[in-house]
Amino acid sequence: MEEMNIEAFKGLLAEKNYKVLRQKLLETEPDNIADLLDSIPDDTALTVFRLLPKTLAVDVFDYMDGSLQNRLLECFSDQAARNFLEAMPPDDRIELLEEVPANVARRLLQILSPEQKRLTVHLLGYKEGTAGREMTPYFVDLHSYLTVAQAMERIRRLAINRETIYVCYVMDRARHLIGTVSLRDLVVADPEARVSDIMTPNPVFVFTNTDREEVAKTLLDRDLIAVPVVDAEERLVGIITHDDVADIVEEETTEDIYRFGAVAGTERSYFTSRILDVVKSRAAWLFLLILVNMLTGSIIAGQEALLGEMVILAAFIPLLIGTGGNVGAQSATVVIRGLATGEVNPKKAMAVVGRESLVGIVLGLTLGVAVLILAYLLGRDLMVAAVVTFTLVVISVIATIVGGALPFVFRLVKLDPALVSAPFISTVMDISGVFLYFVVANIMLSL
Amino acid sequence: MEEMNIEAFKGLLAEKNYKVLRQKLLETEPDNIADLLDSIPDDTALTVFRLLPKTLAVDVFDYMDGSLQNRLLECFSDQAARNFLEAMPPDDRIELLEEVPANVARRLLQILSPEQKRLTVHLLGYKEGTAGREMTPYFVDLHSYLTVAQAMERIRRLAINRETIYVCYVMDRARHLIGTVSLRDLVVADPEARVSDIMTPNPVFVFTNTDREEVAKTLLDRDLIAVPVVDAEERLVGIITHDDVADIVEEETTEDIYRFGAVAGTERSYFTSRILDVVKSRAAWLFLLILVNMLTGSIIAGQEALLGEMVILAAFIPLLIGTGGNVGAQSATVVIRGLATGEVNPKKAMAVVGRESLVGIVLGLTLGVAVLILAYLLGRDLMVAAVVTFTLVVISVIATIVGGALPFVFRLVKLDPALVSAPFISTVMDISGVFLYFVVANIMLSL
Known part of the structure; x- marks a missing residue:
């Protein structure tokens, strides 16, 4: 990956050479692109942003300043905003909806497809700071009676839109979590073996109302890739992955440090808060x-x-x-x-x-x-x-x-x-x- | 997993019912076992520790207090200490050698097998706080001309003692890192495809002398599972995984917080420091x-x-x-x-x-x-x-x-x-x- 310098970037923009610009952007790190967009007027930034493929656009968006995010969202057509939002992982979408002003959040929620809207509202129903709010429902679930070969087939089919496929969750017919099986175990196992034979029973889990600090400790203490989240009836409803835990730890640590320095709140974005x-x-x-x-x-x-x-x-x-x-x-x-x-x-x-x-x-x-x-x-x-x-x-x-x-x-x-x-x-x-x-x-x- | 309470534990010990005790311990979390061992005399703790299978023993050891670790190591026979040390991942071993008193460290280094001793001394040669010191040499390397099926075969063979198999590193003949390929990509790819076709070129990497804080930022910014570490000639020599990064972040944050409170050093183990x-x-x-x-x-x-x-x-x-x-x-x-x-x-x-x-x-x-x-x-x-x-x-x-x-x-x-x-x-x-x-x-x- 290369860094694109701002002169080269502005040069290509001035020439309206969008083809070369797009090519160059594809080779540039998302955080670098976010910085570049921050240095040009909003309408030009929107033009450039539209050049990006959807997954890269989501990544770049994640690196932007809160205020630039807001301004871009306001420029979006409903259709564009919808495509964009639906490409985001649900937990990132929740975070975005929490951070934008209330009127923008309402508009965004309205334009989602009915299915995505239901999912989003469902996740928003959990209290802030709990596992329910941080989890993603996109995990791989397996039945214990599958053979390893069948499980691999299912994983292949689901891989494209799951947050992780490296741990899979084994459930009984009532969707109770009864075990986990890692992709590592599956890869080395005999294809004819049953999932029930190779799974690790009695997995660690947290509840939807578990404090997210507790979730982070659970994952870190046991060096997990993800923590499964269950509802009050112990049915599996989501997972929280190691990279989300890293974000949780950073935010919680900032909060602790701020408190020790007698600063209330986290002032998440230093330069944009009034x-x-x-x-x-x-x-x-x-x-x-x-x-x-x-x-x-x-x-x-x-x-x-x-x-x-x-x-x-x-x-x-x-x-x-x-x-x-x-x-x-x-x-x-x-x-x-x-x-x-x-x-x-x-x-x-x-x-x-x-x-x-x-x-x-x-x-x-x-x-x-x-x-x-x-x-x-x-x-x-x-x-x-x-x-x-x-x-x-x-x-x-x-x-x-x-x-x-x-x-x-x-x-x-x-x-x-x-x-x-x-x-x-x-x-x-x-x-x-x-x-x-x-x-x-x-x-x-x-x- | 269940918690074993201390009365049940001491009861089984008093009865010398080691068979049931071992069975119970196998179902107990490593941190819980470490707490139990801390509550009994050293020689009894050693007896119980010997009941544990090697990988569980390494996990339990990791959770122990520094002083209990030292006392146990002193009770070990050379052969027992050697088996135990060689079962540890090299980066954990380095950490142990740094934390025990110098004379214990010398003894432990002497009893390692020549190959393991070479590896350990090699890793110890890197400056503390650098990527070289934190990395593990146990990663999966692949050649770009392999087919996906051949790559999977190799991963299956290596899986047992690699820190992660979820990212594999593609190298040219001179061991330069030319790309990465995730197990996710391999699983969904056509078995006849070449690794070179599906790998992500131009991977992010760090050097052996990169500061470990920088390493952590690199991994977290890009949500990686592991960061590859290269030497001055850009040859791949190790990787640092996400769970090691979590430990680095915790230690570095503690250091920052201590400094802000005007406490020098990290007093890693509160209760054991003089x-x-x-x-x-x-x-x-x-x-x-x-x-x-x-x-x-x-x-x-x-x-x-x-x-x-x-x-x-x-x-x-x-x-x-x-x-x-x-x-x-x-x-x-x-x-x-x-x-x-x-x-x-x-x-x-x-x-x-x-x-x-x-x-x-x-x-x-x-x-x-x-x-x-x-x-x-x-x-x-x-x-x-x-x-x-x-x-x-x-x-x-x-x-x-x-x-x-x-x-x-x-x-x-x-x-x-x-x-x-x-x-x-x-x-x-x-x-x-x-x-x-x-x-x-x-x-x-x-x-």
């Missing part, structure tokens, strides 16, 4: 954190007498609360990621918090030595330096406990542990750190 | 951040005169630097993740920073209204409230610029953008926030 939406997705958390920080401020304001006498105490506030936030963020990072990958689980909560607090003590003592010296150099007051150091050690321990325990507490009350963001932890440590600091200062300095 | 190693992986960044916070402290100490007069100014320090850190962390989160997924790239740096600073202005003004009121309520001084609010708006803008631009700057100087951690940003905002605050306070309050 500034005000972006502000909204960030302002809520910030505002909450500002309220807490006002409390922190009122604790400090309450210490006017002490601070008026010893202004130097104020100089160590950023150091103490900053270290508390940083230490807490480290613990939370490790625990949240562990919960996401499955290395850590709620049963191990006590062990994790115990371990983290031990880390906190050792960290606090290590950093304390440095801080004792630095604080003395800055304040030239041994008692103040002692107050700062002692507070730092205690803050380290509290921070590791807070950072280590909060993700578990969130899970316990059914919130996503990833909501324990770095800003959240640092704000909790701001208020507890300042409170602790002045308690320690008042006690030690009045000795 | 407390001191954990402290080491976290203390370095904390210490650096403490040094910066000492500078922040000295700025405050330098304002003794002003603060002595107006202690209330100290009360707003946590609010201002906290908000700066939080706003900056949000921007950095979005940009770092965008760089990791490819949505944002260095060419768009100016657009991103421009967008972020716009977000910063709007965020600052929005939050500013709330802060003006709250600050007045806390300090009962309109001028101080004005100073705080004005500083907050400016800090918001600076924070979005710092958070948005630093990941690009890091990439520019060839550092990983994920090193721009939340603690790093918040510390930068501590010092710049405090500095700004007192500049503004000195100017506005002396009016």
Whole structure:
């Protein structure tokens, strides 16, 4: 595959040399084509898009920016839009319908053929984020009494429009899933053998309402090519393939990372979301954190007498609360990621918090030595330096406990542990750190 | 598949009823078996482990804790260890050799058969984190002049020990990769057709020294089952399959998340790493951040005169630097993740920073209204409230610029953008926030 550069592309367009252009496009990667289309006016882009064969067009479309997708869809005639939509795999079509504005989605749904419309509406009926919404109904089903040769014949016939033929699903007469058989097994088996003899019984499956994160874990833990999805009566209704799982993992990870950074929503398309939406997705958390920080401020304001006498105490506030936030963020990072990958689980909560607090003590003592010296150099007051150091050690321990325990507490009350963001932890440590600091200062300095 | 509960398991063990135990284990998921083995003494675990057929044993081993793996390997006789190691796929073997202590790795390498030892040492010769280290040499290679029937015959023969047979690689006489052909294409093709007629020419490939993150992107972008790996002369030497890519993505993401939380290294196994190693992986960044916070402290100490007069100014320090850190962390989160997924790239740096600073202005003004009121309520001084609010708006803008631009700057100087951690940003905002605050306070309050 070659890259087409934009000058060559625009040259051919200017000459209206569509024949050569089409030929060149056939040799170009879909993502490259999407970039090229993004660089020219919409009506020209539509002309070029129409040159592409249907399957390539679907691939290219998948790589486009959301806004370019919308604009192209609006230019389509109903017939063109219908042909195009029906060429897409049903799960990709659902995703498209979710992402376009509601009026466009309605129009697209109307123009589908009755059969495709029924299928699409059926899939749209599942809750977002569940297996039902992600699955494709295009899998290969086999009966257990077929011979291997008959099964191969069936696979050959169905191959053209199935998402995968590398795993086939064996069902009984009531469409209950009773086993799986891989194309690998079929290829090496005796053609006269029965599917029932070579299939793997008791296959792993998920339900239509299983959370898609759970689906991803199931597929990845067992290195599957696809996970079968069954309805409440355990009848097979669809499959989710490894490449769809890769997309799920990427989206879920982005969501976790955003939450840890206290950004709400996923802002799926960075450049196309409106500034005000972006502000909204960030302002809520910030505002909450500002309220807490006002409390922190009122604790400090309450210490006017002490601070008026010893202004130097104020100089160590950023150091103490900053270290508390940083230490807490480290613990939370490790625990949240562990919960996401499955290395850590709620049963191990006590062990994790115990371990983290031990880390906190050792960290606090290590950093304390440095801080004792630095604080003395800055304040030239041994008692103040002692107050700062002692507070730092205690803050380290509290921070590791807070950072280590909060993700578990969130899970316990059914919130996503990833909501324990770095800003959240640092704000909790701001208020507890300042409170602790002045308690320690008042006690030690009045000795 | 059923879950075996630990009581049933221990019961069978106590009765020494190995026959039933083996039968039950064959019906149990490998991860479940690994958990069971972890709950009993090492010598008993070894006895049970020996009951497992070789391929299941390899799977179970893969699910074990690092420390249990080591302990079991130490109990193995040379012959047992050799049989076991040679049953592992070469890429998993490499991973094992990397993770066990050096003396164990040396022993294991010595006991391999000469052929397997050569292969292993060969793979170990590639730099960690490159395609060469992750690839497996067990793929299906085909000559282009074979008929489809001959190709299928060859696949049948090789199937048993190839990582995948779903994509086959077509090579010329000099072992250059000239095309790929999927088992799907072979199954539907006329048995008399030539491989050269149905193969997809110009396949995507990576080099042995390609970074593994790049490999993952290549596979995921094109929804491949496996990526072929070629040497400097473009001869095919291995493949990397989709399940290995899933592991790569998980490890790389963990690394990115850890870095954003200012945790060095990946602490691959949370419960088995030593407390001191954990402290080491976290203390370095904390210490650096403490040094910066000492500078922040000295700025405050330098304002003794002003603060002595107006202690209330100290009360707003946590609010201002906290908000700066939080706003900056949000921007950095979005940009770092965008760089990791490819949505944002260095060419768009100016657009991103421009967008972020716009977000910063709007965020600052929005939050500013709330802060003006709250600050007045806390300090009962309109001028101080004005100073705080004005500083907050400016800090918001600076924070979005710092958070948005630093990941690009890091990439520019060839550092990983994920090193721009939340603690790093918040510390930068501590010092710049405090500095700004007192500049503004000195100017506005002396009016």
